[in-house]
Amino acid sequence: MKDGETLLDVRDLRVSFPQPGRGLLGRTRNVAAVRGISFSIDAGETLGLVGESGSGKSSTGRALLGLNRPSGGSICFLGRELLGLNRRDMGNLRDKIQMVFQDPYSSLDPSMTVLDIVAEPADTRLKLSRSERVAMVSEALRLVGLDPTLRHRYPNEFSGGQRQRIAIARAILLRPQFIVCDEAVSALDVSTKAHVVSLLKQIQRETGASYLFISHDLAIVRNISARIAVMYAGQICETGPADQVCLRPAHPYTLALVSAHSVPDPRAHRRRPRIVLQGEPASPLNPPAGCAFHPRCPFVMDICRTVAPALTPLRDNGMTACHLQTSGPNLAGNSLQAMLDRTSTIAVNHSGNAAGG
Amino acid sequence: MSSRADASALEETNGTRPLPLLAVSGLSIDIAMAGRTTRVVDDVSFEIHDGEAVALVGESGSGKTMTALSILGLLPRGATASGSIRFREQQLAGLPESSLNRIRGKSIAIIYQEPMSSLNPALTVGEQIAETVRHHLGLGRGAAKERAVELLAMVGIPEPAARIHDYPHMFSGGMLQRVGIAMALSCEPALLIADEPTTALDATVQAQVLELLASLRDKSRTSLLFLTHDFGAVAALCDRAVVMYCGEVVEVASAEALFDRPLHPYTEGLLGAMARLDRNTEPIPIKGTVPLHADFPEGCHFHPRCSYVVPACTIAPIAEIAVASRRVRCRRFRELNLKGSA
Numbered sequence: 001m002k003d004g005e006t007l008l009d010v011r012d013l014r015v016s017f018p019q020p021g022r023g024l025l026g027r028t029r030n031v032a033a034v035r036g037i038s039f040s041i042d043a044g045e046t047l048g049l050v051g052e053s054g055s056g057k058s059s060t061g062r063a064l065l066g067l068n069r070p071s072g073g074s075i076c077f078l079g080r081e082l083l084g085l086n087r088r089d090m091g092n093l094r095d096k097i098q099m100v101f102q103d104p105y106s107s108l109d110p111s112m113t114v115l116d117i118v119a120e121p122a123d124t125r126l127k128l129s130r131s132e133r134v135a136m137v138s139e140a141l142r143l144v145g146l147d148p149t150l151r152h153r154y155p156n157e158f159s160g161g162q163r164q165r166i167a168i169a170r171a172i173l174l175r176p177q178f179i180v181c182d183e184a185v186s187a188l189d190v191s192t193k194a195h196v197v198s199l200l201k202q203i204q205r206e207t208g209a210s211y212l213f214i215s216h217d218l219a220i221v222r223n224i225s226a227r228i229a230v231m232y233a234g235q236i237c238e239t240g241p242a243d244q245v246c247l248r249p250a251h252p253y254t255l256a257l258v259s260a261h262s263v264p265d266p267r268a269h270r271r272r273p274r275i276v277l278q279g280e281p282a283s284p285l286n287p288p289a290g291c292a293f294h295p296r297c298p299f300v301m302d303i304c305r306t307v308a309p310a311l312t313p314l315r316d317n318g319m320t321a322c323h324l325q326t327s328g329p330n331l332a333g334n335s336l337q338a339m340l341d342r343t344s345t346i347a348v349n350h351s352g353n354a355a356g357g
Numbered sequence: 358m359s360s361r362a363d364a365s366a367l368e369e370t371n372g373t374r375p376l377p378l379l380a381v382s383g384l385s386i387d388i389a390m391a392g393r394t395t396r397v398v399d400d401v402s403f404e405i406h407d408g409e410a411v412a413l414v415g416e417s418g419s420g421k422t423m424t425a426l427s428i429l430g431l432l433p434r435g436a437t438a439s440g441s442i443r444f445r446e447q448q449l450a451g452l453p454e455s456s457l458n459r460i461r462g463k464s465i466a467i468i469y470q471e472p473m474s475s476l477n478p479a480l481t482v483g484e485q486i487a488e489t490v491r492h493h494l495g496l497g498r499g500a501a502k503e504r505a506v507e508l509l510a511m512v513g514i515p516e517p518a519a520r521i522h523d524y525p526h527m528f529s530g531g532m533l534q535r536v537g538i539a540m541a542l543s544c545e546p547a548l549l550i551a552d553e554p555t556t557a558l559d560a561t562v563q564a565q566v567l568e569l570l571a572s573l574r575d576k577s578r579t580s581l582l583f584l585t586h587d588f589g590a591v592a593a594l595c596d597r598a599v600v601m602y603c604g605e606v607v608e609v610a611s612a613e614a615l616f617d618r619p620l621h622p623y624t625e626g627l628l629g630a631m632a633r634l635d636r637n638t639e640p641i642p643i644k645g646t647v648p649l650h651a652d653f654p655e656g657c658h659f660h661p662r663c664s665y666v667v668p669a670c671t672i673a674p675i676a677e678i679a680v681a682s683r684r685v686r687c688r689r690f691r692e693l694n695l696k697g698s699a
Contacts, residue, residue, distance in 0.1 A: 267613070
């Protein structure tokens with residue numbers, strides 16, 4: 001498969017979980033974790049998926065691996081519909097799709113040696129001789145920068161960064177075309193994080209794998225991804241090229257995420273736009289009516305409280321779901337910055353609340 | 358007053374500075390494990406002045422948490438500290454538990470990374486805050502309850518009068534960290550120790566908590582010792598930074614000076630390893646990994662990972678050198694022109 005061809009195409013994906021009601025007679029409610037999202041990933045490409053806890057980003061990643069059962073939509077991988085596949089057929093795709101989890105402490109079985117952990121995806125699918133198995137694991141360990149002679153050790157003998165390398169070695173063992181990285185570097189120290197990110201990029205160059213890189217850390221996501229999709233309350237509120245999303249955000253929530261990210265420069269910190277949001281991320285149990293972000297949005301208009309905005313194309317590449325694009329100031333495809341620059345229209349005051357003027 | 362003299366010898370020779378609120382001097386911590394003793398914190402000295410926010414920066418294993426815990430005599434079993442910890446006029450090192458208990462939560466309070474782990478799940482948050490103020494300030498039930506409501510309002514919890522009756526599990530992570538901050542502030546401590554208080558929180562909630570801490574520092578002049586591995590948070594909140602590596606202080610500087618031009622290669626390495634949202638620069642990892650306590654390298658602990666290492670770095674321990682109002686533990690700092698992040 002060549003770079004640039006569509007590897008994965010997700011349309012209107014929905015995931016919900018039953019939430020038992022309170023008490024004996026409480027009615028079971030459905031928690032809509034993912035509420036109709038669409039995106040595609042090309043071969044050799046990385047899509048960054050950003051959002052806060054409860055935004056549905058992990059549920060999205062897990063749905064792609066068949067780890068939860070979507071309630072609707074379509075997941076088309078290499079031209080084949082994954083939704084509705086049974087467990088065995090899904091298992092047969094394990095050599096093509098793999099996942100790296102957040103916590104390198106809980107994702108590795110402490111009673112297994114590194115060799116057995118890394119060989120696991122092969123053991124369930126291939127009949128390998130002992131020496132083939134060792135050779136395959138050693139190759140994967142070398143690729144992630146671990147000494148293959150460490151294969152007889154147990155996970156507790158390794159640091160967090162080394163464990164995450166072991167988890168990555170397991171994920172790349174069968175040379176998958178697609179890897180879901182769910183907060184894969186979030187638990188690591190600054191320098192180890194940089195190590196693992198550069199390792200993932202190197203593996204991508206060497207194997208041509210595509211990544212869905214799920215993280216709450218916008219700076220890491222910008223660094224590793226070509227494109228970014230921002231999720232809020234189970235929906236994508238903005239998507240576009242990584243630099244554009246981070247430097248010229250079009251959705252107020254993206255702007256808030258960007259402004260929440262502190263940079264190691266006190267003077268730049270004082271100069272940054274201060275959009276400190278009020279309140280908490282929306283609850284997936286009871287998402288607000290209209291635009292899910294409206295209770296926290298500094299630019300909220302009347303229409304936002306009742307009508308959910310649709311994703312609309314921006315002037316540059318990318319799309320955003322925000323009424324500011326079509327109603328009120330009518331940004332017509334421009335980034336939010338264009339509006340903030342016209343300070344006579346809307347001023348963002350010291351506490352981050354916008355005031356119309 | 359010998360500790361004060363020791364500490365000020367490292368500071369710039371400026372006799373006009375008032376007595377610091379906290380002066381940690383020559384602090385070392387040993388941990389006895391499996392029959393051997395390991396030094397996890399070695400000869401750490403720093404000061405915090407009234408109203409000052411000081412960051413203690415380091416990766417896991419740097420000794421920053423041990424350093425902070427020792428201030429309140431909260432070291433785990435098996436750990437022993439030596440050195441001087443002077444809080445105002447009082448020497449805290451070696452104080453009996455009963456005396457420390459009069460300081461803990463009253464003059465010096467602490468907030469933790471996981472707010473859930475520092476709260477009792479079986480008591481309402483109101484009861485827990487009231488307990489602290491009744492114990493330390495001797496308030497009656499009614500007054501303690503009023504104080505709890507006032508504190509929750511101060512940290513920005515909506516409907517505080519109703520929420521004091523809620524249990525910890527009924528709060529979100531961000532709100533719970535606010536409860537933790539409210540409880541820590543209940544007796545208006547002179548010093549607040551915050552151990553990675555935002556690490557477990559979502560990005561926008563992190564920004565809210567940092568904003569809250571900054572406003573508390575500005576309004577109530579509470580001094581802050583902020584433990585973190587995130588230089589972004591240091592830039593957002595702190596006046597000065599103490600950088601630790603392998604149990605030692607490697608650099609002390611004002612935040613602005615540190616980000617403009619670090620003097621220690623480890624500081625430069627950490628700054629360069631950060632992914633930047635505002636710049637399209639490639640994060641560069643520091644080569645190698647943090648060594649385990651038992652095998653800190655000879656000489657400069659950082660030398661196996663340092664790009665500027667010379668043979669002399671590998672032999673003898675490096676002493677801290679005072680330069681104007683900064684300190685650095687690197688023999689080559691004068692000739693190196695290291696890159697900052699500002």
